[in-house]
Amino acid sequence: MKVTEVKVFPVNEDRLKAYVTITLDDAFVVRDLKIIKGHEGLFVAMPSKQRKDGQFKDIAHPLNQETRQMLEEAIFDAYEKEIKSLGQALDDLPDRD
Secondary structure, eight states: OOEEEEEEEEOOOSSEEEEEEEEETTTEEEEEEEEEEETTEEEEEOOEEEOTTSOEEESSOOSSHHHHHHHHHHHHHHHHHHHHHHTOOOTTSOOOO
């Protein structure tokens, strides 16, 4: 499986930094991923919906760490390019090896 397209939609909110749409293998789209600023930097939140008890439940998510890392790398690369094109600072991006 490959991430064949990433669209980043930056927002100007305190913790929420961007909405993201990804396309997998030019065949499957996942919308409403979020880039959020947490206590330890930025992270990718999977699409979720609020349950009746008020908790949020992911409606789509990777099943293993390898897939999560592949998705996050593609998303953060696209986010970095988008933010640079807008001339904003990248201080919150996680360190990558």
